Amino acid sequence: MPVTLHGPSYSTYARTARLALEEKGVAYELNEVDILSGKGHAPEHLARQPWGKVPAFEHDGFGLFETFAITRYVDEAFPGPALQPADAKPRARMTQICGIVDSYAYGAMVGKVFWQEVIVPMQGGQPDAGLIADGMKTVERSLDVIEGLMGGELLCGNAVTLADLHLLPPVEYLRMTKGGAAAFAARPKLSAWWERMNQRPSVVGTRPKLG
Ligand SMILES: N[C@@H](CCC(=O)N[C@@H](CS)C(=O)NCC(=O)O)C(=O)O
Numbered sequence: 610m611p612v613t614l615h616g617p618s619y620s621t622y623a624r625t626a627r628l629a630l631e632e633k634g635v636a637y638e639l640n641e642v643d644i645l646s647g648k649g650h651a652p653e654h655l656a657r658q659p660w661g662k663v664p665a666f667e668h669d670g671f672g673l674f675e676t677f678a679i680t681r682y683v684d685e686a687f688p689g690p691a692l693q694p695a696d697a698k699p700r701a702r703m704t705q706i707c708g709i710v711d712s713y714a715y716g717a718m719v720g721k722v723f724w725q726e727v728i729v730p731m732q733g734g735q736p737d738a739g740l741i742a743d744g745m746k747t748v749e750r751s752l753d754v755i756e757g758l759m760g761g762e763l764l765c766g767n768a769v770t771l772a773d774l775h776l777l778p779p780v781e782y783l784r785m786t787k788g789g790a791a792a793f794a795a796r797p798k799l800s801a802w803w804e805r806m807n808q809r810p811s812v813v814g815t816r817p818k819l820g
Contacts, residue, residue: 612637615654616663617644619817621719621778622676623664628774629680631811633689677707680771692771703765706755706772714755715779717747722789723782727819745788756796762805769809777806781816 614630614637616623630637642648642663649661657665658674665672666679668686673679684692694700721744725736755764755776764772780803783789794800806812 611667611669613640613667614638615640615642615657615665615667617641618815619819620644620663621715621782622662624778624815624817625676625774626664626666626679626683627815628777628811629683629692629771631814632692632769632774632809633683633687635683635687635689677711677771677775680774684771690768692769692774694765694768694770699760699765699770702758702760703770703772706758706764707775709751709755710775710779713747714751714776717744717751718779718783718789720744722748722786723779726786726788727782731819741786741788745792748783748789749792752792752796752799756798759798759802763802769806773802773806777812785819 612630612635614623614626616626616639618624618627618639618641627637627639642651642654642665644661644663648654649658649663654663654665655661657667657672662674664676664679665674666682667673668682673682681693694703721740725738725741725744729736758764761767763769764776780793780799784793784803793803
């Protein structure tokens with residue numbers, strides 16, 4: 610049953626899909642589509658993901674894109690520990706946190722704060738302080754809301770769920786920034802969550818190498 614994930618190891622969304630595969634114990638091939646050099650818009654990738662984004666996923670000829678669809682499919686199609694709560698309320702909470710990451714947190718944490726503070730200087734540019742300040746407002750709100758929703762040692766109880774796997778990759782990049790690290794350290798429940806998640810082999814094994 611061959612499984613392929615198309616996306617570079619530095620992509621947060623691709624990492625979320627890989628975390629789901631690793632937590633389920635599913636063997637997969639990683640095809641490192643380098644979006645930073647424009648490979649996302651090559652015809653063979655556009656055939657998998659019409660917007661040129663990553664990740665895209667294949668299982669036995671079944672193609673899928675959109676990370677939440679991929680992680681739910683991985684959880685439901687393969688044996689291994691369940692990554693979604695069975696009960697309606699914690700399951701809805703999990704979906705809500707994944708939605709918050711998609712709609713608000715990712716864009717601020719990665720698209721604004723991390724990009725301006727880490728990637729722009731790596732490329733020889735000058736960070737835009739206005740974009741960082743704007744991003745930090747959404748980061749602070751996102752962290753407060755998610756910490757307020759936390760229902761156990763991890764985001765949705767004491768077992769790992771898709772909510773943990775969707776939040777962790779953007780948080781890893783956020784914590785590489787000065788303001789982001791301070792904002793994160795100021796949230797005790799999320800800080801303890803990070804320490805717990807950080808011990809998981811899936812998290813250690815998919816850590817991006819930058820630079
Ligand atoms: N809605 C998409 C978002 C994926 C996404 O934004 N991926 C980023 C990398 S982490 C990307 O491909 N960026 C390249 C681009 O926007 O052109 C999903 O859930 O898979």
